[in-house]
Amino acid sequence: MSDPAITLYRLQACPFCERVVRTLEAYDLDYRSRFVEPMHSDRDAVQRLTGKRSVPAIVDESTGVTMSESGNIVEYLEATYGERSKGGA
Amino acid sequence: MDLPFEVVDLPATDHPEAGDRVPDFERPLVGTEFWEDMSLSTLTDESPVVLLFHSMDGAFPATYVWNEVRDRGWLDRDDCQVVGLSISSPYEHADLLDDRGVDARLYSDPGNGVAEQFDIVNDLDGMAGVEEPRPAVFVLDEERVVQYAWVAGEWPEFPDYDDVEAAMDEL
Numbered sequence: 001m002s003d004p005a006i007t008l009y010r011l012q013a014c015p016f017c018e019r020v021v022r023t024l025e026a027y028d029l030d031y032r033s034r035f036v037e038p039m040h041s042d043r044d045a046v047q048r049l050t051g052k053r054s055v056p057a058i059v060d061e062s063t064g065v066t067m068s069e070s071g072n073i074v075e076y077l078e079a080t081y082g083e084r085s086k087g088g089a
Numbered sequence: 090m091d092l093p094f095e096v097v098d099l100p101a102t103d104h105p106e107a108g109d110r111v112p113d114f115e116r117p118l119v120g121t122e123f124w125e126d127m128s129l130s131t132l133t134d135e136s137p138v139v140l141l142f143h144s145m146d147g148a149f150p151a152t153y154v155w156n157e158v159r160d161r162g163w164l165d166r167d168d169c170q171v172v173g174l175s176i177s178s179p180y181e182h183a184d185l186l187d188d189r190g191v192d193a194r195l196y197s198d199p200g201n202g203v204a205e206q207f208d209i210v211n212d213l214d215g216m217a218g219v220e221e222p223r224p225a226v227f228v229l230d231e232e233r234v235v236q237y238a239w240v241a242g243e244w245p246e247f248p249d250y251d252d253v254e255a256a257m258d259e260l
Contacts, residue, residue: 034123034124035123
């Protein structure tokens with residue numbers, strides 16, 4: 001089992017996180033889920049990564065990108081993996 | 090415990106013994122900051138593992154076990170990882186880590202499937218539909234081979250921490 005390049009920090013039942021999951025699945029991307037706590041103040045791991053405590057947040061080791069906010073993440077995934085999955089290189 | 094009456098004897102089971110390789114499993118592993126699916130073999134690939142099965146979080150045995158682990162400094166050892174397992178949810182595990190003030194990790198197994206794999210299921214009298222693992226300790230090497238095993242034969246029963254520590258020192 002090799003570690004997937006993408007790690008998704010998510011909150012259970014958070015619709016913005018599910019939106020990102022849907023995009024990851026649409027592009028058939030391998031990812032690891034890390035669930036964080038509902039309490040904002042308990043999300044130090046996310047804070048250290050992104051500077052914010054909001055989720056979803058992703059770390060993509062294959063591109064070195066770390067980002068939060070579902071709109072940004074979906075846009076990033078589309079730009080990075082969308083073309084390829086449509087039959088590109 | 091020395092009690093002036095008989096306690097409940099648990100029937101013998103076919104649980105893994107010293108020299109056996111324990112089954113692998115994957116469950117959410119809960120730390121102080123997040124939880125993620127993690128297989129036991131991923132942990133044993135890193136270092137030997139002391140796997141502690143205990144009662145659901147909030148029951149006093151879970152509290153006692155983690156106080157003991159903390160006070161004995163088992164979490165500060167770099168020769169092995171001490172990892173817990175109970176049927177409690179990840180949220181309850183997060184509270185337990187916070188309440189006990191420990192930087193440890195615990196597997197969450199509400200379906201009790203790991204206890205079934207290890208043949209250490211404890212059916213809980215008076216809690217319909219709820220079962221959990223028997224109290225048990227397995228000291229595992231990097232191949233998941235048991236170096237030391239203890240499974241409760243009575244209910245309730247606590248591990249002999251000195252024996253576990255001796256097994257850890259042998260790793």
